[in-house]
Amino acid sequence: MNTAPLVETTDLSFRFGERPVLHGLGLAVPAGSIYGFLGPNGAGKSTTLRLLLGLLRPGSGTVRLFGHELARHRVALLSRVGALIENPSLYDHLTGHENVEATRRLRGLAPARTAAVLAQVGLSAAAHRPVKGYSLGMKQRLGLALALLPDPDLLILDEPTNGLDPAGISDLRLLLRQLREEHGKTILLSSHLIGEVEKVVTHVGVIQQGQLVFQGSLAEMQARQHTRAQLVLETACAATCRRLLPELHEATVAAPGTLRVPFHSREHTAALASALVAAGQPVFGLHCEQPTLEDTFLHLTETTAAQ
Amino acid sequence: MSPAIASSSPALPAVPGPFVQLGRSLTADVLKLRRTPALWLTLASGVLPVLLNFCIFYFKGHLMLKPGADGWVKYASMSWQTAAVLLPLFVVLLTSLVVGVENKAEGWKHLFALPVGRLPVWLSKLLIILGLNALAQVLFVALLLAGGYLLQALRPELRLQQFAPPFHVLGVLLGRTYLATLGIVGVQYVLSKWQSGFVLPVAAGMAGWVAGLTLMRWEHVGWIPYAGPFLTLTTTPFKAVPGLVVPAVAPHEWYQLLWFGAAVVLGYVFLRWRNLA
Secondary structure, X not given: OOOOEEEEEEEEEEEEOOEEEEEEEOOEEEOOOEEEEEOOOOOOHHHHHHHHOOOOOOOEEEEEEOOEEHHHHHHHHHOOEEEEOOOOOOOOOOEHHHHHHHHHHHHOXXXXXXXHHHHHOOOOOOOOOEHHHOOHXXXXXXXXXXXXXXXXXXXXXXXXXXXXXXXXXXXXXXHHHHHHHHHOXXXXXXXXXXXXXXXXXXXXXXXXXXXXXXXXEHHHHHHHHHHOOEEEEEOOOHHHHHHHOHHHOOOEEEEOOEEEEEOOOHHHHHHHHHHHHHOOOOOOEEEEEOOOHHHHHHHXXXXXXXX | OOOOOOOOOOOOOOOOOHHHHXXXXXXXXXXHOXXXXXXXXXXHOOHHHHHHHHHHHHHHHHHHOOOOOOHHHHHHHHHHHHHHHHHHHHHHHHHHHHHHHHHHOOHHHHHHOOOOOHHHHHHHHHHHHXXXXXXXXXXXXXXXXXXXHHHHHHOHHHOHHHOOOOHHHHHHHHHHHHHHHHHHHHHHHHHHXXXXXXXXXHHHHXXXXXXXXXXXXXXXXXXXXXXHHHHHHHOOOOOXXXXXXXXXXXXXXXXXXXHHHHHHHHHHHHHHXXXXX
């Protein structure tokens, strides 16, 4: 696999009037990845994606797609990109088929692509109904069809699960996985809910207040989970144990009989249990609790927000 | 076997020429017109002035025409007068409705995220408006002539059949009136693009229309784009006036071209350099 980033921003900054939105963003989306671009609402995700598509002009910094500078080759580069930005742009008075057809004509693609993408997103049966009668989920799928139309090498999806029901979200995950695994596509998708994308992404970038606070593979993100794992110790009197053993000075008393201690290693856990027993304290329970990926995500975003 | 990963590559895809991009934008924009109020307005707008004047002549024509008077000239000039008053409003509405298709769908961000230059997208919409405006005016003339022939058949006592329809004057008026609406098209196009709501551009257009009609006797009224169609009518007599030379393009029509050019270029410059979403 080519390891050069397919999408790369260098020191990207942007402000709306006087309000700074992005500061020195250095996004790197590896080719062939599904990159989850995560952050709370208002963190700068949509602004970043708009910058990647040339809809906004950066205050400073550069955007490179496929190794080329976007500012210099926008039209050529966008022919390899399919995008869905926030709510899909749909013409309510037209049918689903006509909506896709309008974009197909604009892109100068083969007529057969229209029916193909409608089938891909499961809208063939509703294709000749006016879009004004579509549900939110159907509109979202039609927006996805528009993004898939050019069979793009890079798919940029802004909050693609908006309006989708659980079955729709599951179908979307399946489709994204297929696109990556069977067709080698690179997918950059944003979300404010890590739970919605963690089953499908290979890489993660977390943005908070316009700054990238984490970027790496899902495995690296999971490694962060381990460093934040905690031992939960059930005993008779948590305060007494904490006072008796120097190993427990960094522990927190969660309840009268419960202590929480940062997890270091299995050996440390065993040594702690032995020390408690040696000190005459009962050990009713001892287990390791790992934060979920969502906890890690919240920790990342909350920590940065507090700074 | 793992699929080939689309990766960064020094080879950039070929970019279609600007005319190809414009052609593609036009075919897409034509498709978007289906079932829109803009299309219905274009097809139906010519009916009202013709129908009103047809009814006037059908029921009261015998009272309006002096013996031996050319009924065609009277009928055509009255119909055109109604049309010239309404035409600026029609152009204001048409422009807002065409641009409104994109505004309502939040379609601009989608369009500009596609591999199409901003100029072809900007010009394509403009050409659609210009085309619909032309179609509406040609349909009006066709309806006017059809109404005249119908009057001839239904009310022979009006003696329209004794005169030839004023084809030449209608042709000249059609061309010059079209020119005289271009300033309105330019100004309204830019207004409608930058004000995503429907109300403000239409309100501004109506204010311009009222100003044009109210200030008709002002020596500089020619600079008001919304006065253009009526000024063209007043400077184009249906019957030859001895000593009066009718210019191919009147000064106020040149001003319209200026307004049109300035608005379209300025609009594009903003579009080229402004953030789009």
